[in-house]
């Protein structure tokens with residue numbers, strides 16, 4: 403028991419705890435199956451956050467550092483028989499069938515401490531625990547505003563997307579009426595999020611259009627927009643390639659539009675001179691069969707490597723074409739890799755001069771790899 407006490411004390415005192423996961427309920431009536439404890443910083447002060455996982459929801463509670471030791475002991479004594487600890491120094495598995503006879507298994511550390519620079523609950527632009535009409539309607543939140551467990555990854559993705567949008571806002575005058583198009587909007591979680599955040603929270607004048615090939619999905623989205631009174635949000639059925647907007651879009655969003663649909667979205671965006679383009683490509687298959695380069699055969703003979711490389715090359719070429727057309731391009735992590743491998747966002751801002759060197763680099767690359775990508779239609 404002393405060993406366990408010392409370990410808990412040192413994890414807290416030395417700030418070495420990364421995460422502690424409690425599992426193995428001591429009784430059936432326990433309202434949650436798992437609790438995750440992690441350090442956070444609240445208004446610059448070290449604190450801890452507890453995540454209580456039950457079947458349908460995840461609830462958060464912040465506690466002060468001083469209360470952390472007692473909380474860990476209470477969880478181990480009353481609620482759970484097992485805990486997995488990840489610290490900067492080691493990983494531990496603790497088995498506590500009987501609290502006075504804990505068993506500790508120590509392993510080398512497998513995780514690194516992330517930045518604690520902000521409160522993990524408050525950082526969300528749409529917070530968990532506060533009812534949000536579109537998230538409730540789309541089934542992400544319950545009526546009281548709690549995010550349902552199976553939608554937590556989606557919820558994080560929505561918030562991450564909004565952080566990137568927020569950062570892009572500085573490229574528009576505050577009083578500008580923005581036309582935003584979301585190509586391949588699907589069920590439109592992110593399109594609704596855009597509207598909610600920009601129009602309802604930030605009070606910006608926006609007109610947002612979601613486009614998708616699927617008629618039933620578009621009908622559903624229009625019905626939801628109508629029910630929620632989202633009056634300048636509309637959805638249309640159509641193919642990106644042939645889409646004609648009523649005006650020039652200021653921002654073009656395209657998230658997980660498959661394969662060359664992303665290219666057509668980028669081509670449209672550039673043709674309108676959109677100031678901001680946010681694109682998360684997926685299924686970059688186009689170049690897979692085209693790639694040929696003798697010296698790289700050792701890589702290309704492995705389908706998995708070739709597939710990954712195809713995606714990277716495709717996005718590199720897209721980035722270069724955007725730079726050639728006067729965009730500053732960055733490739734940013736959209737969501738953490740643990741949620742989806744489709745996690746690279748091409749963020750392009752029209753704040754630069756057209757780049758002749760990007761044009762040259764593009765041409766060298768397509769020659770080297772013997773490929774003719776759709777993005778090449780962008781002149």
Ligand SMILES: C[S@@+](CC[C@H](N)C(=O)[O-])C[C@H]1O[C@@H](n2cnc3c(N)ncnc32)[C@H](O)[C@@H]1O
Pocket residue numbers: 585586587588589590591592613614615616640641642643656657658659660663
């Ligand atoms: C994987 S879903 C992504 C949905 C949404 N953007 C998201 O990230 O949650 C891709 C969507 O793109 C749509 N799509 C694919 N190609 C398209 C095209 N050429 N024109 C319009 N929509 C397209 C599909 O119908 C599908 O709904």
